[in-house]
Amino acid sequence: xxxxxxxxxxxxxxxxxxxxxxxxxxxxxxxxxxxxxxxxxxxxxxxxxxxxxxxxxxxxxxxxxxxxxxxxxxxxxxxxxxxxxxxxxxxxxxxxxxxxxxxxxxxxxxxxxxxxxxxxxxxxxxxxxxxxxxxxxxxxxxxxxxxxxxxxxxxxxxxxxxxxxxxxxxxxxxxxxxxxxxxxxxxxxxxxxxxxxxxxxxxxxxxxxxxxxxxxxxxxxxxxxxxxxxxxxxxxxxxxxxx
Numbered sequence: 001x002x003x004x005x006x007x008x009x010x011x012x013x014x015x016x017x018x019x020x021x022x023x024x025x026x027x028x029x030x031x032x033x034x035x036x037x038x039x040x041x042x043x044x045x046x047x048x049x050x051x052x053x054x055x056x057x058x059x060x061x062x063x064x065x066x067x068x069x070x071x072x073x074x075x076x077x078x079x080x081x082x083x084x085x086x087x088x089x090x091x092x093x094x095x096x097x098x099x100x101x102x103x104x105x106x107x108x109x110x111x112x113x114x115x116x117x118x119x120x121x122x123x124x125x126x127x128x129x130x131x132x133x134x135x136x137x138x139x140x141x142x143x144x145x146x147x148x149x150x151x152x153x154x155x156x157x158x159x160x161x162x163x164x165x166x167x168x169x170x171x172x173x174x175x176x177x178x179x180x181x182x183x184x185x186x187x188x189x190x191x192x193x194x195x196x197x198x199x200x201x202x203x204x205x206x207x208x209x210x211x212x213x214x215x216x217x218x219x220x221x222x223x224x225x226x227x228x229x230x231x232x233x234x235x236x237x238x239x240x241x242x243x
Contacts (some may be wrong), residue, residue, distance in 0.1 A: 009131060
C-alpha cells in the first residue's frame with residue numbers, strides 16, 4: 001500500500017508539472033505573470049521559482065499557500081476573461097499601478113484552467129491533481145507514459161533531423177538546441193544519434209526546449225505552435241513507424 005501511495009504521488013506530481021507547463025504554454029506566459037497577478041490583486045503569496053520547480057518536478061512538497069494562490073488567480077481569470085481575453089472592465093480594474101509586462105501578457109491571452117464541464121479549477125482540485133487523486137482536465141494533460149518514451153525519442157530524432165543522417169545535421173541541430181548545460185546537451189546528442197532514449201520524465205522536462213529547437217530549424221512561421229502540438233506530432237510520427 002505504501003508503494004502504491006508513493007507511485008500515486010509521483011504520478012500526481014508529474015501530472016501537475018505537465019498542467020503548469022501546458023497552462024503557461026497556451027497563454028505564452030513567463031513565470032512572472034501569475035506571481036505578479038497574485039501580488040497586484042492580493043490573492044496570496046506565489047513565487048516564480050515555485051512555478052519553475054513545479055514545472056520541472058523539483059518541488060515535492062509545496063505549501064498550501066501555493067495551491068490557494070493558484071486557485072484564487074485561476075478563479076479571477078475565469079471571471080475576468082471568460083473567453084480567454086480580459087474584459088474591458090477587468091483590464092480597467094487591473095491596469096492602474098500594475099506592471100506593464102503583466103498587463104501586456106494578460107491582454108494577449110488569459111486562459112483559465114477549467115475542467116471538462118468548463119468550471120475553473122480551485123485550490124482543492126489543484127491539490128487533488130498534485131496528490132494523484134484526480135487527473136488533469138482534458139486538453140491540459142500532456143503527460144508522457146514510460147512505455148511510449150522510446151518511440152517518442154526515435155520520433156524526435158526523425159523530426160529534428162528531417163530525414164538526414166545525424167552526421168550531416170549534427171552541427172545545425174545542436175546549434176538550434178538552446179540548452180547550455182553540458183550534461184543535457186550530451187544526453188540530447190545521444191538521443192539524436194540513437195545511442196539512448198529519453199525516459200518519460202526526461203522527455204517531459206525537455207519538451208519546451210525541444211519546441212524551441214524545432215522552431216529554429218524551420219523557416220519563420222513554420223514552427224509548431226506549442227508544446228502540445230510538438231507532442232502530438234511526435235506521437236503521430238511514432239505511430240507511423242514500423243513495428
